[in-house]
Amino acid sequence: MALVLTEEQSMLRDSARGLIGDKAPVSHLRQLRDARDAAGFSRDLWRTFAEMGFAGLLIPEEFGGGGLGCVEAGVLMEEIGRTLMPSPFLATAVLAASALSRGGSAAQKSQYLPKIADGSLLAALAIDEGAKHRPLMTGMQALRSGNGFRLQGDKAFVVDGHTADLLIVAARTAGNAGEGLGLTLFLVDPRSKGIATERTAMVDSHNAARIVFDNVEVNADGVLGEVDQARGLLEGVLNIGRGAVASEMVGLSEEVFNRTVSYLKERRQFGKLIGEFQALQHRAARLYIEIEITRAAVLKALQTLDGDFANAAAAVAVAKARAGSTATSAVQEGVQMHGGMGMTDQFDIGFFMKRARVCQELFGDSNFHADQLARMKGY
Structure with missing residues (x-):
């Protein structure tokens, strides 16, 4: 295609x-x-x-x-x-x-x-429990109780979790942290007894939440998918999210590039437009190429998710890893080429740097996905 x-x-x-x-x-x-x-x-x-x-x-x-x-x-x-x-x-x-x-x-x-x-209705996916994205390290316990389960544990970095009307929560009904078997997804009302939600405004001025579950009751109708068998469903959903975040980083990178090129055409130093300096031209050209290659990788991943979902993991890993590194390069170049003013609150360019940093971590950073790809290839 x-x-x-x-x-x-x-x-x-x-x-x-x-x-x-x-x-x-x-x-x-x-x-x-x-x-x-x-x-x-x-x-x-x-x-x-x-x-x-x-x-x-x-x-x-x-x-x-x-x-x-x-x-x-x-x-x-x-x-x-x-x-x-x-x-x-x-x-x-x-x-x-x-x-x-x-x-x-x-x-x-x-x-x-x-x-x-x-x-x-607003909803949120509650997966991660630590500082890094490690879905298989889920440790939250879901213990059988009557006709359902009791959830016990904490979730961190729940995107928009403070406004959610519905939570989709990953918990362990069997096995130990690090094992694929034994994960189950639950549909949980955030107003249920035993749930405490703390809004955490992130560095990029977007929102996430830390949510504590203290013996929260969920009946059997709240199970999403099959008990103990959520790994495949969860990985598929996360891959869709990773492709979406990679797309966001492409848009972010291109906007930073366009703003930076405009600034190079306006800012004067030593009596010349700084865009006339060959070193800055080379850096801008290299960044443009990186963004276009990443755009192709991300679009390929999204097309694969639509056309061959079961085999899309490798393409998604490439897209998310590359989008993260490209966005990081784009915002670093943007801030540097804007000079010291680039990180002041007066300029919007700093907002892009902060958002790029959060998107890099969201659902796995470049190192996480490079490792995933290596494992898929048998390294």
């Missing part, structure tokens, strides 16, 4: 770019940060997303969604990356919608997917 967008996908990109660029420029993030907004995103804008069909992009048409694929989700994430728009799109419309669509029972799909599609 050609590594270019179709006409319909390009139209979706243009529609999303117009809306996000108009309603959520970087100044929108700055305003939410300075106001210490309780949600950390605009609920009015999220309702607009739902009205345009973006919230239900990955949800089957029978449940009120658009029935589209990972490439289309990546198109939206790339535009979100250009303006650093805070949004529950990743947590709710990508991760939660994918988990429910792929692992939910008929009753669970009917109950939750239409609400996600119309924008009335």
